[in-house]
Amino acid sequence: MTTFDTNLTPAELKLSISRLFMKKRLTNFALPAAVLAYLAYVFFAFSMPGLWERASLDNALTLVSDSYSYKTHVTRDNRSGEVSVAIEGERKGAYPDGMAPDWVALGETTVIDLEDGHRVTFGLETIEYVIPGYGAVRATPSRTAGVQAELPAGEIPGWINVSKNRLAVTTEAGRLTVTRNRAEVFRYFAGWELFFFTLDSPYYGMGAGELLQRAATGEGGSIFQDFWTNKMWRHQDVAWAIAETLLMAFLGTIGAGIIALPLAFAATRNFMPLSSIRFAVRRLFDFVRGVDSLIWTVVLARAFGPGPLTGALAILVTDTGTFGKIFSEALENVDQKQIEGVASTGAKPVQRYRFGVIPQITPVLLSQLLYFLESNTRSATIIGAITGGGIGLLLTQAIITQKDWEEVAYYITLIILMVMLMDWFSGWLRRRLIKGEGGKAGRTARKGKAFLLP
Amino acid sequence: MADLTAARPTVNEIREHYTAHIQRKRLYGGILLAVFVALMAAGFRTADDRNAGSFADGFTRVFDYPAEVLAEAAGKAAQLPGHLVHFFPALVETLNIAAASTLVGAMFGTLLSLLATRGMAPWPALIPLFRRISDICRAIPEIVIALVLIFVLGGGPVPAMIAIAIHTAGALGKLFSEVNENASLKPVEGLTSVGATWAQRMTLGVIPQVGPNYVSYALLRFEINIRASAILGFVGAGGIGYELKNAMSWGQGRYDEAAAIFLLLFVTIVGVDQLSGLLRDRLTYGAKA
Numbered sequence: 001m002t003t004f005d006t007n008l009t010p011a012e013l014k015l016s017i018s019r020l021f022m023k024k025r026l027t028n029f030a031l032p033a034a035v036l037a038y039l040a041y042v043f044f045a046f047s048m049p050g051l052w053e054r055a056s057l058d059n060a061l062t063l064v065s066d067s068y069s070y071k072t073h074v075t076r077d078n079r080s081g082e083v084s085v086a087i088e089g090e091r092k093g094a095y096p097d098g099m100a101p102d103w104v105a106l107g108e109t110t111v112i113d114l115e116d117g118h119r120v121t122f123g124l125e126t127i128e129y130v131i132p133g134y135g136a137v138r139a140t141p142s143r144t145a146g147v148q149a150e151l152p153a154g155e156i157p158g159w160i161n162v163s164k165n166r167l168a169v170t171t172e173a174g175r176l177t178v179t180r181n182r183a184e185v186f187r188y189f190a191g192w193e194l195f196f197f198t199l200d201s202p203y204y205g206m207g208a209g210e211l212l213q214r215a216a217t218g219e220g221g222s223i224f225q226d227f228w229t230n231k232m233w234r235h236q237d238v239a240w241a242i243a244e245t246l247l248m249a250f251l252g253t254i255g256a257g258i259i260a261l262p263l264a265f266a267a268t269r270n271f272m273p274l275s276s277i278r279f280a281v282r283r284l285f286d287f288v289r290g291v292d293s294l295i296w297t298v299v300l301a302r303a304f305g306p307g308p309l310t311g312a313l314a315i316l317v318t319d320t321g322t323f324g325k326i327f328s329e330a331l332e333n334v335d336q337k338q339i340e341g342v343a344s345t346g347a348k349p350v351q352r353y354r355f356g357v358i359p360q361i362t363p364v365l366l367s368q369l370l371y372f373l374e375s376n377t378r379s380a381t382i383i384g385a386i387t388g389g390g391i392g393l394l395l396t397q398a399i400i401t402q403k404d405w406e407e408v409a410y411y412i413t414l415i416i417l418m419v420m421l422m423d424w425f426s427g428w429l430r431r432r433l434i435k436g437e438g439g440k441a442g443r444t445a446r447k448g449k450a451f452l453l454p
Numbered sequence: 455m456a457d458l459t460a461a462r463p464t465v466n467e468i469r470e471h472y473t474a475h476i477q478r479k480r481l482y483g484g485i486l487l488a489v490f491v492a493l494m495a496a497g498f499r500t501a502d503d504r505n506a507g508s509f510a511d512g513f514t515r516v517f518d519y520p521a522e523v524l525a526e527a528a529g530k531a532a533q534l535p536g537h538l539v540h541f542f543p544a545l546v547e548t549l550n551i552a553a554a555s556t557l558v559g560a561m562f563g564t565l566l567s568l569l570a571t572r573g574m575a576p577w578p579a580l581i582p583l584f585r586r587i588s589d590i591c592r593a594i595p596e597i598v599i600a601l602v603l604i605f606v607l608g609g610g611p612v613p614a615m616i617a618i619a620i621h622t623a624g625a626l627g628k629l630f631s632e633v634n635e636n637a638s639l640k641p642v643e644g645l646t647s648v649g650a651t652w653a654q655r656m657t658l659g660v661i662p663q664v665g666p667n668y669v670s671y672a673l674l675r676f677e678i679n680i681r682a683s684a685i686l687g688f689v690g691a692g693g694i695g696y697e698l699k700n701a702m703s704w705g706q707g708r709y710d711e712a713a714a715i716f717l718l719l720f721v722t723i724v725g726v727d728q729l730s731g732l733l734r735d736r737l738t739y740g741a742k743a
Contacts, residue, residue, distance in 0.1 A: 302519035305506030
């Protein structure tokens with residue numbers, strides 16, 4: 001059975017076939033090669049080779065360790081001899097005078113137990129750190145002679161840093177710094193301390209069972225009050241910030257939908273006979289969408305000042321353009337027969353729209369609104385960081401201080417939970433509302449191009 | 455049949471039922487609408503209260519700033535081309551961030567989607583795990599990762615690129631796995647029968663089927679990522695957003711620079727939108743025209 005009745009010889013045929021294969025092979029390699037070449041260009045354009053030197057590994061380490069642990073500072077003022085204990089060294093986390101955790105024994109000489117045999121003693125003159133397997137490090141600070149350190153004989157290990165005015169010892173158990181003015185010990189603990197109650201609350205350190213018991217006897221209000229006004233973690237502010245972010249997304253998305261729907265009618269071929277108006281409205285949508293939400297945010301922040309309203313309006317304006325485009329595409333795909341049917345019963349124009357058009361586009365409308373509600377929760381976080389509202393602002397503030405990484409971790413967790421919850425909620429609502437019309441919604445959405453922002 | 459004829463309702467009964475039904479529906483609809491309107495109004499009031507400036511005050515001043523910028527830019531129109539040239543490298547950086555993160559994100563998204571699609575996943579038991587991973591990647595706003603990475607890596611385009619790439623991987627992973635569900639598994643079976651490895655099955659059996667859709671979604675993502683990378687520049691990740699922030703913080707007297715940046719950003723976004731819209735149309739409907 002011969003397939004080719006041409007006058008080509010097998011050799012020529014083979015040649016042309018292999019040329020074709022060669023071409024295909026080349027394109028198959030050319031595409032990945034182009035991508036690779038581009039990535040290589042970007043690699044150098046972003047000066048990635050020097051990135052490793054610029055990267056601060058110390059920052060990364062503090063970030064990671066700080067996000068799940070906290071440190072308690074025990075500080076001795078070398079002039080007055082007073083010893084204070086504070087969580088994270090902050091005043092709002094300070095232990096009241098005369099109160100200390102059980103590993104710190106206050107007194108004439110303060111003894112700090114860092115566990116595993118590590119022990120720091122704040123004497124009257126001398127500060128001593130006993131390190132198992134190494135020996136005792138002594139330091140005597142004085143105003144005139146700086147810090148005089150006495151180390152065990154031998155070479156000074158890398159984890160001890162000595163100079164004329166400063167001694168720093170970093171071990172696995174903790175960290176001791178002695179300067180002329182003060183001596184400070186850090187001890188690290190895992191967890192988020194003071195998350196529920198600060199030290200000035202009577203409920204600090206109570207178990208869940210005891211709290212429940214007290215709540216049952218009528219102290220629920222004050223327990224909640226102490227938790228809600230926690231100065232360290234600011235639960236009240238955080239809750240408000242999340243509410244603001246959700247509010248921005250809600251007001252922006254729904255407001256955009258309300259404004260875009262009537263305008264979308266003016267941008268369709270089948271509902272707007274005047275081509276000049278149609279053209280103008282379409283260009284308006286394009287313009288509003290093209291001026292990015294970043295620019296809108298900047299412009300609106302000038303007029304309204306920082307806050308959630310500005311964020312909501314920025315989302316509203318940008319999404320009006322997007323919704324206008326999507327809705328008008330959906331409206332152009334509307335089935336005329338339904339409208340004719342409604343009209344044949346003697347319906348007035350408004351009724352024709354209400355009963356002939358709106359029910360047809362409701363699935364597209366709702367599913368898009370809900371998609372955007374979810375995606376705008378994310379945008380609201382970002383816009384909040386720029387305009388100064390919501391959880392985005394709290395996050396940027398916490399990052400700028402460069403030390404409250406446990407709060408950063410907390411906010412990030414909250415943001416991710418918030419977005420995932422909104423994702424789930426909008427998906428659930430979409431399924432509930434468009435039940436039974438799912439097929440149609442899918443079809444119309446696909447007709448209007450892949451415009452869904454995931 | 456017998457039941458139906460036995461208890462056939464009269465026309466009046468049907469009408470009554472229908473009217474009652476409609477009235478109930480209207481009542482529910484009305485209540486829902488009222489609640490909704492109340493929610494919007496209350497939300498607006500709250501947002502207005504917590505804002506630095508009120509809506510009523512600001513509304514009249516919305517166009518003050520654009521007018522100022524435009525007036526100043528018009529006054530220095532001769533310098534505009536110079537500014538455009540000056541800021542062009544920053545724009546290229548923003549575009550590079552968007553393009554590189556889209557590419558990297560699409561690669562990881564492809565991998566995630568293949569690992570999370572039934573019938574294609576090499577470890578079917580781990581499908582829920584990979585789905586959750588892509589959910590979490592999608593849920594993280596870019597700014598979160600960008601800010602943390604700026605702290606560790608220092609300012610510049612790399613933190614923004616990584617941040618956007620992570621989000622893109624999650625978002626595309628989900629969309630790609632929806633595309634994968636519709637792909638035919640027969641080529642994969644065929645390749646399995648000749649002893650192809652998983653990587654060979656995917657690259658030769660699946661990717662050619664889903665390629666156009668992948669590219670179409672990736673292009674859409676590229677549009678979104680340009681906007682995202684401009685925004686991230688504003689918080690310190692380089693590119694045109696950073697220049698915009700600087701130009702704005704100079705305040706009056708440098709508004710011509712801000713205007714040039716606005717113009718560059720606007721033209722780029724509209725241009726890329728149009729271009730990728732055209733390309734996507736060709737990919738979805740074929741190049742028949």
